Amino acid sequence: xxxxxxxxxxxxxxxxxxxxxxxxxxxxxxxxxxxxxxxxxxxxxxxxxxxxxxxxxxxxxxxxxxxxxxxxxxxxxxxxxxxxxxxxxxxxxxxxxxxxxxxxxxxxxxxxxxxxxxxxxxxxxxxxxxxxxxxxxxxxxxxxxxxxxxxxxxxxxxxxxxxxxxxxxxxxxxxxxxxxxxxxxxxxxxxxxxxxxxxxxxxxxxxxxxxxxxxxxxxxxxxxxxxxxxxxxxxxxxxxxxxxxxxxxxxxxxxxxxxxxxxxxxxxxxxxxxxxxxxxxxxxxxxxxxxxxxxxxxxxxxxxxxxxxxxxxxxxxxxxxxxxxxxxxxxxxxxxxxxxxxxxxxxxxxxxxxxxxxxxxxxxxxxxxxxxxxxxxxxxxxxxxxxxxxxxxxxxxxxxxxxxxxxxxxxxxxxxxxxxxxxxxxxxxxxxxxxxxxxxxxxx
Amino acid sequence: xxxxxxxxxxxxxxxxxxxxxxxxxxxxxxxxxxxxxxxxxxxxxxxxxxxxxxxxxxxxxxxxxxxxxxxxxxxxxxxxxxxxxxxxxxxxxxxxxxxxxxxxxxxxxxxxxxxxxxxxxxxxxxxxxxxxxxxxxxxxxxxxxxxxxxxxxxxxxxxxxxxxxxxxxxxxxxxxxxxxxxxxxxxxxxxxxxxxxxxxxxxxxxxxxxxxxxxxxxxxxxxxxxxxxxxxxxxxxxxxxxxxxxxxxxxxxxxxxxxxxxxxxxxxxxxxxxxxxxxxxxxxxxxxxxxxxxxxxxxxxxxxxxxxxxxxxxxxxxxxxxxxxxxxxxxxxxxxxxxxxxxxxxxxxxxxxxxxxxxxxxxxxxxxxxxxxxxxxxxxxxxxxxxxxxxxxxxxxxxxxxxxxxxxxxxxxxxxxxxxxxxxxxxxxxxxxxxxxxxxxxxx
Numbered sequence: 001x002x003x004x005x006x007x008x009x010x011x012x013x014x015x016x017x018x019x020x021x022x023x024x025x026x027x028x029x030x031x032x033x034x035x036x037x038x039x040x041x042x043x044x045x046x047x048x049x050x051x052x053x054x055x056x057x058x059x060x061x062x063x064x065x066x067x068x069x070x071x072x073x074x075x076x077x078x079x080x081x082x083x084x085x086x087x088x089x090x091x092x093x094x095x096x097x098x099x100x101x102x103x104x105x106x107x108x109x110x111x112x113x114x115x116x117x118x119x120x121x122x123x124x125x126x127x128x129x130x131x132x133x134x135x136x137x138x139x140x141x142x143x144x145x146x147x148x149x150x151x152x153x154x155x156x157x158x159x160x161x162x163x164x165x166x167x168x169x170x171x172x173x174x175x176x177x178x179x180x181x182x183x184x185x186x187x188x189x190x191x192x193x194x195x196x197x198x199x200x201x202x203x204x205x206x207x208x209x210x211x212x213x214x215x216x217x218x219x220x221x222x223x224x225x226x227x228x229x230x231x232x233x234x235x236x237x238x239x240x241x242x243x244x245x246x247x248x249x250x251x252x253x254x255x256x257x258x259x260x261x262x263x264x265x266x267x268x269x270x271x272x273x274x275x276x277x278x279x280x281x282x283x284x285x286x287x288x289x290x291x292x293x294x295x296x297x298x299x300x301x302x303x304x305x306x307x308x309x310x311x312x313x314x315x316x317x318x319x320x321x322x323x324x325x326x327x328x329x330x331x332x333x334x335x336x337x338x339x340x341x342x343x344x345x346x347x348x349x350x351x352x353x354x355x356x357x358x359x360x361x362x363x364x365x366x367x368x369x370x371x372x373x374x375x376x377x378x379x380x381x382x383x384x385x386x387x388x389x390x391x392x393x394x395x396x397x398x399x400x401x402x403x404x405x406x407x408x409x410x411x412x413x414x415x416x417x418x419x420x421x422x423x424x425x426x427x428x429x430x431x432x433x434x435x436x437x438x439x440x441x442x443x444x
Numbered sequence: 445x446x447x448x449x450x451x452x453x454x455x456x457x458x459x460x461x462x463x464x465x466x467x468x469x470x471x472x473x474x475x476x477x478x479x480x481x482x483x484x485x486x487x488x489x490x491x492x493x494x495x496x497x498x499x500x501x502x503x504x505x506x507x508x509x510x511x512x513x514x515x516x517x518x519x520x521x522x523x524x525x526x527x528x529x530x531x532x533x534x535x536x537x538x539x540x541x542x543x544x545x546x547x548x549x550x551x552x553x554x555x556x557x558x559x560x561x562x563x564x565x566x567x568x569x570x571x572x573x574x575x576x577x578x579x580x581x582x583x584x585x586x587x588x589x590x591x592x593x594x595x596x597x598x599x600x601x602x603x604x605x606x607x608x609x610x611x612x613x614x615x616x617x618x619x620x621x622x623x624x625x626x627x628x629x630x631x632x633x634x635x636x637x638x639x640x641x642x643x644x645x646x647x648x649x650x651x652x653x654x655x656x657x658x659x660x661x662x663x664x665x666x667x668x669x670x671x672x673x674x675x676x677x678x679x680x681x682x683x684x685x686x687x688x689x690x691x692x693x694x695x696x697x698x699x700x701x702x703x704x705x706x707x708x709x710x711x712x713x714x715x716x717x718x719x720x721x722x723x724x725x726x727x728x729x730x731x732x733x734x735x736x737x738x739x740x741x742x743x744x745x746x747x748x749x750x751x752x753x754x755x756x757x758x759x760x761x762x763x764x765x766x767x768x769x770x771x772x773x774x775x776x777x778x779x780x781x782x783x784x785x786x787x788x789x790x791x792x793x794x795x796x797x798x799x800x801x802x803x804x805x806x807x808x809x810x811x812x813x814x815x816x817x818x819x820x821x822x823x824x825x826x827x828x829x830x831x832x833x834x835x836x837x838x839x840x841x842x843x844x845x846x847x848x849x850x851x852x853x854x855x856x857x858x859x860x861x862x863x864x865x866x867x868x869x870x871x872x873x874x875x876x877x878x879x880x881x882x883x884x885x886x887x888x
Contacts, residue, residue: 025642163607179627183596183626183627198470238682245686245689256697257773259775267785272799276804279800279804282767283768283771287763287764290760291760293760294757297755301755304755305752311745312742315741315758316735319730319734319867319868319871320727322766323702323867330700331701332711334694334698338690349712352719356719359717360723419701423767427763
């Protein structure tokens with residue numbers, strides 16, 4: 001069903017058909033479909049969706065659309081929706097609401113929901129605690145497979161959360177058991193005999209990026225989250241981990257392009273003012289830093305007044321330096337992000353980059369030297385450019401690989417040490433190198 | 445256990461302890477641990493690992509280490525390892541082996557393994573077919589829950605593959621049923637009554653990035669892969685989808701930094717020559733393109749001979765243009781990659797970027813204009829720089845947002861239209877704009 005079809009059905013009041021079509025749709029697609037509806041139509045269609053599914057659809061809707069619904073809904077209706085949502089989705093939604101609305105809403109929901117939400121709201125943003133769900137299957141050692149299955153049947157929660165069950169004794173996590181084990185063993189087998197006491201877990205305060213990287217590394221479906229006393233307080237499931245990975249990667253890419261965006265809205269939803277704000281900070285910093293390079297150039301006024309051709313090679317040198325630096329920094333930043341490189345590799349990285357820089361710079365210098373000699377028949381100029389290129393490339397690669405590692409060591413995000421910042425630093429170096437070499441060789 | 449401890453245990457021939465410690469380790473961590481061992485020790489330790497687990501460990505090892513093992517192993521031993529591996533892991537491994545080794549190995553493995561591998565080897569690289577596994581649970585409509593569970597017990601395969609079961613009739617996929625449904629329903633319920641006929645699927649020839657994006661969008665555990673006749677031939681599981689997402693993102697980032705890396709080896713494993721090769725191509729292209737900017741500068745020799753100060757603003761203008769362009773292109777490239785932006789949004793994107801450019805450029809121009817007026821008391825120069833900045837930023841943002849969208853439309857990877865290429869294009873534009881404005885205002 002396209003948005004157009006939905007509108008036509010709405011206009012013709014074919015509510016039954018809408019209800020039937022929506023009931024076969026995936027919640028993600030229903031949320032997509034509702035995206036362009038105005039408040040009134042949105043409420044009409046939303047109320048047609050069966051309760052459980054409506055909660056899921058709501059979790060996938062964007063903030064604007066949610067706000068529209070909440071404005072139309074009564075407090076009771078919103079509270080019922082919150083009750084039907086999984087606690088982590090409910091928290092995601094509440095975090096974007098004004099505090100007084102949250103308080104009033106929490107008064108309306110049932111006790112279990114309220115206490116789950118309150119607990120989740122306490123964890124710091126981007127921590128394991130903030131992305132976990134408190135719904136998980138808790139079993140005990142002395143249970144049998146039959147009893148475990150009965151228990152799962154009774155609590156009956158989201159399917160992605162039942163595939164790993166947690167064996168708990170006085171809130172302490174003692175072991176895990178997979179749904180597969182429950183499915184393939186006889187009813188009378190004891191949980192204690194099936195559970196594995198070798199399991200991975202994270203702490204509530206662990207960074208969400210670390211949590212997501214555990215999923216990537218070990219291919220997990222879910223990971224238990226324990227508090228400082230080793231008590232299990234929730235689990236993180238793979239679908240949330242995948243969202244975190246996407247979000248963190250986008251954040252890295254934005255930082256690497258000199259964007260300070262902290263907002264999670266999509267490109268089109270972000271206002272012009274917000275966009276401008278996230279871009280202007282670094283642009284200003286980098287623009288004023290670049291004037292340093294400019295003021296260095298003015299010191300060599302005599303040089304380029306004597307040989308004006310010198311000026312024409314500035315863009316080529318600056319660009320090549322910037323590109324070399326950003327190649328190295330990108331490789332290192334990504335290597336650090338996926339856990340392929342560590343601080344202990346620093347010396348290996350420097351030595352590798354140095355050799356790569358040597359190979360690359362000589363190739364570039366020879367190619368450009370020949371071009372200049374052929375075009376201008378000026379051997380001295382060819383040597384100046386070739387020598388400047390070699391030094392610039394080596395400096396660029398060194399700066400490009402060292403800054404991200406240094407940032408990591410200082411607990412800063414390596415991603416800010418990317419292309420734009422490195423380009424600005426390398427620019428200054430390349431101009432100094434270039435004019436120094438030129439003044440020596442041309443004896444200016 | 446650290447690598448050091450392992451070495452000490454090996455030297456002291458404490459094989460029993462090694463065996464015991466390894467048996468509680470996760471296969472991923474065992475592979476990590478074996479990374480630095482030489483061929484002989486590697487084979488000794490590897491043979492200590494229990495067969496099923498050894499196959500998993502082998503799947504996580506890198507190519508160098510695998511090669512070492514294969515060199516020491518007999519053909520029979522390698523074939524036994526292949527038999528124990530899941531078909532998709534076996535294919536990953538075989539794809540990196542010389543063709544004659546593959547042929548000899550396939551002669552040794554059992555018939556089922558050989559046919560599964562042969563089938564997977566036929567699919568184009570980076571297609572759904574190439575990343576799927578052929579092991580999945582096939583059920584039939586008329587089965588009961590009890591029969592289904594018995595069937596799962598009998599085939600007993602990897603746990604991530606049992607959580608969604610596929611209802612098949614004459615090879616055609618008719619519905620899916622989750623393990624959760626099997627677990628919470630009575631033994632006598634018919635599969636036909638539980639299965640859902642609304643399911644997502646992909647085709648064998650679909651691009652792996654598309655497949656991975658379905659996982660990201662819908663939070664799936666597994667997705668069925670069907671051939672052109674609608675017959676199910678395999679499934680892709682979430683852990684492989686996560687690997688694809690990571691791989692594709694790394695590839696995008698590398699492309700965005702002017703790297704032509706096609707190899708999947710880690711940074712440290714890649715040779716200096718390989719590194720140099722993946723960097724030199726774009727550096728050469730961009731270096732020679734930058735000389736165009738240089739030759740434009742030489743045309744304005746008279747201008748900067750008359751007012752040498754003009755030269756000192758070149759780096760600031762070029763850098764700001766480059767940074768503005770890369771901000772826009774990064775936002776668009778990432779937006780396209782995660783499916784948040786589409787070709788149909790082109791006009792909206794252009795209009796948004798234009799307004800953002802207007803806001804940002806005026807802010808930068810005013811800040812820099814004031815600085816120049818204060819520093820040099822030169823109103824004309826302040827106006828030249830401010831006007832050049834405004835135009836450069838607008839051009840940069842337009843180029844930065846349009847090129848990735850155009851690339852997408854032409855079925856090229858938008859990621860190549862990133863920072864380095866855009867910087868080079870914007871450089872030329874900014875120099876032309878700058879000197880044009882300068883010659884007019886200073887009447888040169």
